[in-house]
Amino acid sequence: MSWTTIARREYAMTGDSRAIRWLLWALAGACVLSGYLFPVLGSEPYTTKAFAGFGFLTGSIDYLLPLIGVFLGYGAIVTERTSGQLTLLLSLPYSRRDLVVGKLVGRSLAFATTLVAALAVAGALVVYPLGSLSPGWYLAFVALTVLYGVIFVGIATAISMLTQSKHLATAGAFGAYGLFVLVWRTARAALAFGLETVGVIDGALPDPALFLFGLNPVTLYDRLVTGFFVDGGAGPYAESSAWYLSEWLALPLFLAWVVVPVAFGYLRFRNTDL
Template sequence: MTGHVATVARKEFDDAGRSKLLWSLIGLLVGLVVVGYVGIWYTVDDVTAAEALSFLGTPLQVIIPIAALIAGYMAVVGERRSGSIKLLLGLPPNRTDVVFGKLVGRMGVVGLAIALAFLVSLVLGAVLFGAVPFVDWLGFGAVSLLFGTTFVGLAVGVSAAVSTRGKSMAIVVGFYMVFVALWELLTAGPYYLLYDEGPPVEAETWYLVLDQFNPIFAYTNLASSLVEGSLYPFQFQYGLQSMEAYGMTPAERYPGDAPFYLQDWFGIVVLLVWLVVPVAIGYVRFRRTDL
């Protein structure tokens, strides 16, 4: 990796600043925060700033992945589609610089949008509710930034690995549908086949480990440990597991003291895995492909 990563990243961020992408993301997230805070303040009595902050967890877990996937899925394959990749590689940046420069640049775009949204939430919390839960706010914001950059990494990795826009879009949409709509079928379904019943509250350890590797679950588990109240993952439910188990963390479902890999903080590892592995696969494929 050379020093041209920063050059590519800066150009990527500057291009986004001149396009509708960055401003659309900022407008979407900031607008969501404003509408949410004003709506809570106007309709719900006796709500604290900490409670208002936790309410944002549900819409953010839906909007941030979609925004990040949109921001990243064309990062590399878009250059290949237009033919500009050959011109770009004819300049000092090499393939490594292109992949990681695009990754950093798109992370900057999504990160700025999330940071501004949380800055607005800080101001609105002080104005509307008279207090700012700064520690909660800072932790929740940091976890949300990691959550957003995880999905950017997933999208950029896919974009680097494939050769057409259609394939990139199909794969990132497929991942999102797996996380939101198919996860219970893919995890609780095999459990049912093996044990002739759905996962109970105290399910087998292998199932609890597998179930927590949904990045949306990892985000809500982490956020729930940082803000007041519990955040429930946005997921289609098929009734394959105990109703009591929905909304419980792996640590809560484990009998006795949970091992480190089932504790809430392990969600950071899960998010980093979903960030690093797709980028690594996409990078290797892009390095080997014939342009």
């Protein structure tokens, strides 16, 4: 018996949550609607590469996918821990690593299958009848977007590993969503406005400040989409010439968000007395 058994169980169990089902349908609907609207509202060329930077699509993904990830991950460990089921599960031939990997993979597959199917339909709507397919670029965009969701499943799962209280896990996971998705960019805009108002800066924040604000996984995802898929992209990061604000440095930082939160949570969970 291995983590794959746990992954299959977790994948099946996530379908029982009505909230997750509704959020997945909302995300799928937004993706498909974006594929329909892009040839109508977008500008030529109508390619799947350009579609990756379509504002309605990226905006929907920015807000909905992290929320789905948090819903999938916040109770992954702590729910079974508080009920006593975790002790029983670990008495079977599973290690704590098997448990964490299985839960992360199974719960990530729960959104990834819906997301990939929705983006496939959206891509077909872009291509037919006047658009063109950029298969390599579009596959890269789909993979990047799946990893974006995995980041938030991982963050929520890590928080679930760090506490013995479901209330704390819920507050921590949804607090992380609020911080990264809702507060972070508002804080950056407010700081830029305040500094410009008092005459400290003229326009965008200094590059070092942009780098710090750009460490947010939501901002990193947007930077990667703009940098790699949008020709002539706008915004403070696209317009800066600083090497440390390039999409090539944003990529390893983005990948670090996939690994580091889960690794940190697991290292604490591995040595914790249940």
